[in-house]
Amino acid sequence: MAATPDRRDTILESSAELFAKKGVASTTVRDIGESAGVFSGSLYHYFKSKNAIVAELLRVFMADIQERFNQVERSADGPEDVLRGLIRETLIVIELHPHPTAIYQNERTYLRDNDLLQSVDGPSREVREHWLKAIAEGVEQGIFRKDIAPEIFYRSVRDTLWSTNHWPDRQKYTTEEFADLMITLFLSGFRIPPKS
Numbered sequence: 001m002a003a004t005p006d007r008r009d010t011i012l013e014s015s016a017e018l019f020a021k022k023g024v025a026s027t028t029v030r031d032i033g034e035s036a037g038v039f040s041g042s043l044y045h046y047f048k049s050k051n052a053i054v055a056e057l058l059r060v061f062m063a064d065i066q067e068r069f070n071q072v073e074r075s076a077d078g079p080e081d082v083l084r085g086l087i088r089e090t091l092i093v094i095e096l097h098p099h100p101t102a103i104y105q106n107e108r109t110y111l112r113d114n115d116l117l118q119s120v121d122g123p124s125r126e127v128r129e130h131w132l133k134a135i136a137e138g139v140e141q142g143i144f145r146k147d148i149a150p151e152i153f154y155r156s157v158r159d160t161l162w163s164t165n166h167w168p169d170r171q172k173y174t175t176e177e178f179a180d181l182m183i184t185l186f187l188s189g190f191r192i193p194p195k196s
Helices: 005-022 029-036 040-045 050-075 079-096 098-106 108-113 118-140 150-166 175-190
Strands: none
Touching: 005 029, 005 050, 005 098, 029 040, 029 050, 050 079, 050 098, 050 118, 079 098, 079 118, 079 150, 079 175, 098 150, 118 150, 150 175
């Protein structure tokens, strides 16, 4: 039986919400079927298993991040512009994909124990390279400070951005306003000030 895209998308959306709220381990195939309006036995016509749904959610999630970051790199005007774009696009991804973001952040143990980390580890390394390449180029061009290790700057920005969806004051800002705030916060301390 061929899967209709609409029904398949409904299953993915319902699953993502359940996984984010209940946890992957606590979500049953029956829960997914009820939420998606599909008999639980029929789910296997669309996905081989619950873990296949998790893998597909993460694949789509990481593919969107990669495409957005590739576009930033293609269109940016220099390393600082790349970092601005990466910060902005990370926040957009978090906003567009709240449930896969929660799964990615909260389900590492489940993903590891069920051999699902390959869905994210390779793409995560590629995403990391976008940051480190821009940082290295900025240091080489005399835009960014040499005394802050690239890995420390990268991890500080990455970890902060991915944790912001839990911040109580986050909702006071639009994504664009919040991106500008994060850009100012991080780049003003990393940029070498102009010589007077």
